[in-house]
Amino acid sequence: MPRGDVARRTECCGVTMLDEHAFLTLNALYLKKMASVGNLAEMSGLPTDQVQAMVSGFLERGWVLDIGSELLIQSEGMAEVQSYYHETYSDLSQREETAGWYARFEAINRQFIKLVTDWQQGGGDPRAEERVIATVDRLVKLIGEIALLVPRYVGYVRRFERSVTKVDQGDPDFVCTPTVDSLHNIWFEFHEDLLMILGKERTE
């Protein structure tokens, strides 16, 4: 792939910014800080060779650092991601419907983290597991409500579904083990993403 295609920038509203695929890839690394090309492809849903090509471009620009088997995002890369968020979603936080939506998210978010803790402390209690999955289902529904505003959020739905399937197959690592694409990981990355698009700060 020619270098110009790697992380091409587009003009939008007079501002130069990342194209969507470049954003999806770089944002995945932004949310993980450290990840492999394979992880980024898994998170962005883009083909590995395309992600690899974009990553080469990021490396040339000094946005990311190659530390062997994984990549580490650099402050320049973080700035790119932040400016994309800012340019693309600045009007979202002003909308009334997002405030109500976010309040509902917060309610199920509280429930989710409590349930994951119950699940861990109960040694993987099936009742707690059912509830964790049911809460993920509720979040998926909730994401559906703002998918029109943020179409790329279907990517999170896809990841949640994949990991729920893993849990259903009896692999408990996919509930909250941080080293795989667990429900807890996806949930927190989604929350982080949400805070970015709404311009909010984490409280806990």
Add this chain to the structure above:
Amino acid sequence: MTPRSAGGVLADLPLVYRFEDADSSQPELFGGKGAGLARMTAAGLPVPPGFIITTEACRAYMADGTFPDGLIEDVRRHLGTLEEKTRRRFGGGPTPLLVSVRSGAPISMPGMMDTILNLGLNQQAAIALAAATGDVGFMADVYSRFCRMFADIVLGDGGDAVAEAAGPHLAAISPGADAVTVFTGLESACRRALLDAVGEAIPDDPHEQLERAIGAVFESWNSRRAVTYRRHQKIADDLGTAVVIQAMVFGNLGQPSGTGVAFTRDPLTGEPTLYGEYLEGGQGEDVVAGTSNPMTMREAAERLPDVFAELKRLTQGLETAHGDVLDIEFTVEQGKLYLLQVRSAKRTAEAAIRIAADFLRDRKVPPAQVLARVSTGQIRQAERPAFEDSALAAARRSGALGNGIGASPGQVSGVVVVDPDRAVEVAAGGESVILTRPTTSPLDLHGMIAATGIVTALGGATSHAAVVARALGKPCVVGCTAVTIDLERRNLLIGGRALEEGDAVSIDGATGEIFAGRLPTTQAEGSGTHLSEILAAADEAARCRFFGRATTAEQVKTTLDRGAQAIATRLGDVLATTGHLEKLLELLVSHDASGTKLDAFDEIIADVLTPLFVAAGEAEVVVRAVDLSSDEAMELVDGPALLARHPRFLLPLGLPEFIAVQVAGLALAAERSGHPRPPQLSLRHVTDPNEAEEFRRIARAETLRRGLAPVLVGATLTSPRGAQLAPAIARHSDLLWLEVRGLQAKLYGFPASLWLTGDPLDEYVRRRMLSSDPRASLDESMRVLLGSVATSRISAPACRLGIRLAGPVSEELATGFYWLGFRTFAIDADEVRTARLAFGKAALAE
């Protein structure tokens, strides 16, 4: 309706049974839940009455897509019996009968239908309920809960819409409200909300509600999640699910009422005390849903001493009968206790060990059953280093720097780092890091993975940091508000004291304490005495002999402390760690090229081995002769080039003089340490009886020549040929070892190094490129060779047989070897405890 089609013997049996008529030993017919309720009913426990629709009915439903002939009539008849028994009426007054409907498969699995409570309400029954209880608010609460559950579970969605629509109606009910007005208002609000949300409303007729719920249970057997699980776990698709229909009791009716979950012992610590939560005025799943703040068992027992004394008495008896810690769902309705469900409780690793030890001591439950509840994984998890008692006591006397919430147990020390990127850097340099953050998010994950311990200033036991730390098994203290972190300056204030990045701290992830400096840790891992008791029981059952691997005198002590009866050591490793390997190789090169004598090396070997023999005390020691072709040796020197120049090094007896000098060095070490047992030398890669014979001749000649006590000779087999000729090789050996990983590597044609790491073999097995995991189970190709090795017991009864295992010892592997008759094993030092448990369980299993 179609005639019952499933056929066979079962076709003539009833499809519906009362709890008191169901056979609790038939979970395949009544499901796990149904069998449990039948058992509890038979034991005379206070269980609300009910009946079970069998899995046979489910199978017929799945075959025909409709209820089997006669099922609905049977259900109606049993409802009638239930009405008589409870003196209530289904769908009417004066006291209405409400029921719960649950799925109950023979094996619990995800995706099965959740419970529907409060089924049986139409206008007539609702008004009667309000009249009978004198509480319109109660009726409205019960009805709206039912609508929510029925919507989500049977109609598939709309629970939230119902809750939203019902909310204002529930809030507006005044003390003297009219039941008819309240019900009709609520009912039409729910109906409208559901028509909007899912285009369908809840049937008015309670019988129809029940039929829909039963159908939903059957349908859930084929839900996507359940099918996924069964496919993956290789569970048959035609087991089917039973349906449990039970009279409702109300934790939300009158006083004193409530609902709770109790554990017969604390599932976190294993402490033998009734543990759990109780929610006054709560119904059904309120407690487990975690949406409100329940009381502890102690608080509840103070409030309702009689009820909780009865609960304690009943559950203790149940625990003994069941032979395991139980998780019990119960409800109190106006002071009367009901048990709704009883099952084995999930527990943490620490609790599992404590509980098993307590059960063994009580002797009420057979050891086989007790040990079956502890897994090797739990032992690995519980083996954590701990601070030395005296150091911890001293640190406490001088005061902790700060106190937070203990979120993930374990005691560790390290240097403070406040940034995740730097935590990765510092940890990569070999330093242990205590990552200290205001709070954590996914952006800190890489730092948390690199860190040894984690501290956060904000957040509770459910915060991101807490969940991640527990999942990683790393000690973690959260919510330590005494910490103020300055990320720019890379320092922090804790309890008024300033710490710079790089200063050492020690944290206790159970108590939440943070101490200054590095507290010394001991090898005496957590759960000490409890674990020893369990393992003693396992040893008694298995009567196996474990040779733990050790390379230094210190490791010898640790390995024996963990319960190994003997020591296995590799001379090559001992020489490498004492810095003698390079010199040895130079000497061997010169020996091979120009015949330089090796005699002088016996003293070096004696010097490095003597401390190990001293540390071993009376324990037997087997030394593996240096294997110049091993992966380990290759890594230390320029292996491939060296072996290309000196191919003789590749053969077990390529350098006879080298074997002789190792025999001499070993004999000297044994003599000088005053070791009471004859030393043993084993030679790797033996494939022929002639080699074994020659090895023995060399060893005898050398000890005779030097006037030393004899050395026992062992052959370590690593090849299919060696295994096939084992009976003949054994005739010339004192010990025969079969090296499992080496043999497998040759059978599969993979390099042995592939067996050492999880990936890529893990993934390869997951993709089912290999039909079984060779690290965890013995396949036919291995069994044939093991069978051949085992016959050497007949050809050479004097020769001992041992199995050399490397890496984690799985229970499956242990069972395989145990039942093939093997009792002697060499294992990694870290695996001594897990192996003791695994073989104990293997011995106790039927």
